[in-house]
Amino acid sequence: AQSxxxxxxxxxxxxxxxxxxxxxxxxxxxxxxxxxxxxxNQGLQLLLKYTSAATLVKGINGFEAEFxxxxxxxxxxxxxxxxxxxxxxxxAVTDGGATNKLIFGTGTLLAVQP
Amino acid sequence: NAGVTQTPKFxxxxxxxxxxxxxxxxxxxxxxxxxxxxxxxGLRLIYYSASEGTTDKGEVPNGYNVSRxxxxxxxxxxxxxxxxxTSVYFCAxxxxxxxxxxxxxxxxxxxxx
Numbered sequence: 001a002q003s004x005x006x007x008x009x010x011x012x013x014x015x016x017x018x019x020x021x022x023x024x025x026x027x028x029x030x031x032x033x034x035x036x037x038x039x040x041n042q043g044l045q046l047l048l049k050y051t052s053a054a055t056l057v058k059g060i061n062g063f064e065a066e067f068x069x070x071x072x073x074x075x076x077x078x079x080x081x082x083x084x085x086x087x088x089x090x091x092a093v094t095d096g097g098a099t100n101k102l103i104f105g106t107g108t109l110l111a112v113q114p
Numbered sequence: 115n116a117g118v119t120q121t122p123k124f125x126x127x128x129x130x131x132x133x134x135x136x137x138x139x140x141x142x143x144x145x146x147x148x149x150x151x152x153x154x155x156g157l158r159l160i161y162y163s164a165s166e167g168t169t170d171k172g173e174v175p176n177g178y179n180v181s182r183x184x185x186x187x188x189x190x191x192x193x194x195x196x197x198x199x200t201s202v203y204f205c206a207x208x209x210x211x212x213x214x215x216x217x218x219x220x221x222x223x224x225x226x227x
Contacts, residue, residue, distance in 0.1 A: 009154065032213045032214045034214070034215065036218075041220075041221075042220055042221070043118075043204060043218035043219050043220045043221055044157075044204070044206075044216075044218045045218075046215055046216075046217075049213065049214075049215060051213040090156060090157065094213075094214040099145065099162070099164045099210075100212070100213070100214040101147075101159060101162065101172075101214075102214055102216055104149075104156040104157040104158075105156055106154055106155060106156040107154075107156050
């Protein structure tokens, strides 16, 4: 069965610092991979997705992620954190079944310190 | 452009009461999903409907029932609420065939006393 592991349930960075949120997946077939962001008291919004095209994927708000098959990783980065980036971030992978259901990681809460 | 709309946004129930969470999407999507979100556990799939007229169990279906009323609407029912069902519930939809991208509602926060 597919699974997603997000290392670090809480990450704190200073404003202007690099953001790195880690995601590893287990997959026996090439997956589709996603990063979603959830702001307080809101639903999830898609940040970016990997669908077997370019391995470096650019998303909204300056975020990007790189698909590394050899490491089964899909880490999310942003060169310079902004206060507005404070939110919870979820990595997700398709389950490889006929309906491509999403399996979510447990989330990483990003705090940005002034 | 409403997207995915969930009602109610907040609800408090007593143990044993029943209620239905409503979800509607206006994007002409084929598949719809109900997830629950609990601290430290991410989102877990309760039920989904791959197309109008079909429903299937997800990871945590016990204590819930669903109805795919038509292509737009997918409801989640708690017949006899338990404190363990205190959670935030999200409805989502997806166009098929697709690469898996889900569109989410804003959530329904349910407290069972």
